[in-house]
Amino acid sequence: MGVKIGDLITRRVELRLKDLSGRKLALDAFNAMYQFLAKIRQPDGTPLMTSRGEVTSVHSGIFYRTANLLKEGIIPVYVFDGEAPEFKAETVEERVRSREEAEVKWKEALRRGDLEEARKYAQAALMITDETVEDAKTILRLMGVPVVQAPSEGEAQAAYMAAKGDVWAAASQDYDSLLFGAPRLVRNVTITGKRKLPGKSVYVDVHPELIELRDVLEGNGITREQLIMIGILVGTDYNPGGVRGIGPKRALELVKRFPDPRVLFSKIDWRFDVNPMDIFEFFLNPPTTDDYQTDLRRPDREALLKFMVEEHEFSEDRVRKVLDEVEEAYKMLAGGGLEAWF
Secondary structure (H helix, E strand, O other), X not given: OOOOOHHHOOXXXXXXXXXXXXXXXXXXXXXXXXXXXXXXXXXXXXXXXXXXXXXXXXXXXXHHHHHHHHHOOOEEEEEEOOOOOHHHHHHHHHHHHHHHHHHHHHHHHHHHOOHHHHHHHHOOXXXXXXXXXXXXXXXXXXXXXXXEEOOOOHHHHHHHHHHHOOOOEEEOOOOHHHHOOOOEEEEOOOOOEEEEOOOOOOEEEEOOEEEEHHHHHHHHOOOHHHHHHHHHHHOOOOOOOOOOOOOHHHHHHHHHHOOOHHHHHHOOOOOOOOOHHHHHHHHHOOOOOOOOOOOOOOOOHHHHXXXXXXXXXXXXXXXXXXXXXXXXXXXXXXXXXHHHOO
């Protein structure tokens, strides 16, 4: 879901992928995988699958989209979620219920022959399995792309790496990394291209956009602590829906009136089991790790061919063609030619 602070973003800079050439980006891996699962589907919403029924939409997105980023000179560093905080349990349970309900509606729409409805519900029906996560990590490692295992929330780890300067920016569709302290957030990195508007046969161009934390804070006249407070008021993954009757603009007014979080939270109608100060402290000081590396490594062409073609039934000709392009990208990124890698 992510925190709903889009209305408070005072400045967005539209980019092209080539504008990010030479940059390292910490990608929210789960955010990207759910995008791939939602978008890479058949017309009736059925995901890509092997002859054995194994869903491979994520495999396709991870491989081909990552290859495209490398060709643009971008070094993606995929950050995977670890253990969620205890107070996220309600959100996780609600997502499971929502996906189960969506699966029922998807199948009903298929029986009616309503492909538009079927595709809509199919996008919300499937979950990322542990096996899919491990397969995604395998593909990335075989491509030589850095994989980082966060101790807790991936966006918190990505923000930490960006704040340290080990990557240029965090990359996600959600705004949470700003609350976690990322100095830069780049959106639309893994979905650049055409996007269909919900419920309409209309497609719009989607481009990457840069949002800087400094612009958000200065544009609204607030501190990062107050931005966290706003996020809690309007709703986070830890208190979905937020405080009744409070939207972004009202939240902005309140944090300026009551800049002390303890005072602010004592003034509102809080109806969640979790203590709001626990959420506040989590955003301010989330669990992170320094056990990671962000450099590209030697890709394993033959092992990747085996994994993609033999084990997951991707087109050998297409995979080989993309691998050729990836090797050219490595030549550029290594700076010293392919000899630096092979």
